[in-house]
Amino acid sequence: MNAIGGPTIGILGGMGVKATGPFLELLIDECQRQYGASQPSDYPEMIIFSWPTPLRFDAAFDASAFAARVAEGVRRLSGTGVDLVAIPANLPHLFWDSFAGEATVPLLNMIDIATSQLPDGGSVALLAARPTRDSGIYQKILEARGTRVIATDEMQDRIDAILTSLWSGGDPTAIRARWNDLIECSTRAAATSALLACTDLNAVDRWSDVPIPIVDATRALAAKVISTWVDLARTGSVVTDRPG
Numbered sequence: 001m002n003a004i005g006g007p008t009i010g011i012l013g014g015m016g017v018k019a020t021g022p023f024l025e026l027l028i029d030e031c032q033r034q035y036g037a038s039q040p041s042d043y044p045e046m047i048i049f050s051w052p053t054p055l056r057f058d059a060a061f062d063a064s065a066f067a068a069r070v071a072e073g074v075r076r077l078s079g080t081g082v083d084l085v086a087i088p089a090n091l092p093h094l095f096w097d098s099f100a101g102e103a104t105v106p107l108l109n110m111i112d113i114a115t116s117q118l119p120d121g122g123s124v125a126l127l128a129a130r131p132t133r134d135s136g137i138y139q140k141i142l143e144a145r146g147t148r149v150i151a152t153d154e155m156q157d158r159i160d161a162i163l164t165s166l167w168s169g170g171d172p173t174a175i176r177a178r179w180n181d182l183i184e185c186s187t188r189a190a191a192t193s194a195l196l197a198c199t200d201l202n203a204v205d206r207w208s209d210v211p212i213p214i215v216d217a218t219r220a221l222a223a224k225v226i227s228t229w230v231d232l233a234r235t236g237s238v239v240t241d242r243p244g
Contacts, residue, residue, distance in 0.1 A: 001037065001042050001233070003037075003041060003042055003044050003045065003233070005045075006044065006229075006232075006233045007044065007229055007233055008044070008046065009027070009044050009045070009046045009047070009082065009084060009086070009225060010046070010047050010077045010078070010082030010083075010086070011023065011024075011047070011048045011049065011085075011086055011088065012049050012051055012070075012073050012074060012085060012086070012087045012088075013048055013049065013051065013088060013089075014051045014052045015052065015053050015070075015087070015092060015199075016088070016089050016198070017166070017200060018166050018167070018200045018202070018203045019088055020050060020088065022202040022203060023199065023202070023218060023221075024048070026202075026218065026222035027044075027046075027225060027226060030223050030225070030226035031043055031226055034223075034226050034227060034230060035230060044233075047080050047082050049073065049076070049077045049080075051069070051073035051077075053066055053070065053092070054066060061131055066091075066092075066095070067095035067098045067099065071098055071102050074087075074099045074100075074102040074103050074107065075103075078102065078103045078104045078105055079104070083232055084105050084108065084229065085103055085106070085108070086107075086224075087107075087108075087110060088110070088218055088221055089110075090111065090128060090132045090138075090197050090198060090217060091129065091131050091132045091135065091137075093109060093110055093137060094132075096109065096111075108224055110217055110220075110221045111141065112141075113217070113220045113221055113224045114138075114195065114215060114216075114217035114221070115138065115141045115142060115145075115195075116220075117215045117220050118142065118193065119193075120145045120146050121145075121146050122148070122192045122193060123148040123191050123192050124149055124150065124193045124194060124195050125150045125155065125189065125193070125194040125195070125212075126138055126150065126194075126197060127155075127159060127194055127195065127196050127197060127198060128197035128198050129200070130159070130160060132197060132198065133151050133156060142195075150186065150189045150190070152189055154185055155185050155189070158178055158182040158185060159182060159198070159201075161178050162178045162182065162201065162204060163198070163200055163201075175204055176204065179204045183210055183212075186212070187212060191212060193213045193214070193215065194215070195214070195215050196214055196216040196218070197217050199217075199218045
């Protein structure tokens with residue numbers, strides 16, 4: 001497949017300090033998996049827009065400023081000539097209704113895509129940044145489907161420590177130990193599966209075998225981005241998980 005001159009993917013990144021680079025690697029992996037990309041010309045054209053948000057875990061969360069920043073990013077990226085937009089970050093989707101209308105091209109919803117990968121019922125450990133956990137964005141969807149969501153303060157303290165270490169360039173061995181401890185904490189809480197709902201945690205989730213199944217929201221989004229791109233490249237139309 002010669003992708004040069006085909007649809008262009010827009011990625012609104014930079015919202016997770018360690019997220020955008022690994023997400024691009026996942027997109028490349030999906031090109032190889034979904035349609036056998038093997039030559040440089042086989043891979044999609046992309047515009048990567050690194051767009052940090054006013055989010056600090058050492059200060060109160062300003063929802064209005066955060067939502068406005070995301071909306072501005074969506075608007076600016078949509079205007080660059082891309083054919084679809086994805087946001088590899090979980091928390092912005094809490095404000096979906098405030099920024100979806102800024103997109104002039106299909107905008108993929110990470111939350112819907114990720115939760116569709118989980119079976120109904122059971123107990124899922126929610127591995128997310130604290131603002132995402134506290135927002136309830138995943139709990140609302142999953143609990144409505146009869147799934148018990150486990151997101152204890154003990155687990156969250158471990159996640160916070162991992163993220164702080166990642167963002168400050170902490171020792172990889174210590175980060176790995178914290179990740180293993182987090183998984184043990186989740187299984188002690190009777191989780192039968194886990195939802196990796198923090199893009200920055202992609203930097204550590206591959207470092208250990210996990211005794212329970214994990215659905216990775218970032219990987220799920222990457223797969224949907226490429227399948228949507230393939231639809232566009234071959235038929236000129238898009239099938240999304242949401243109307244509009």
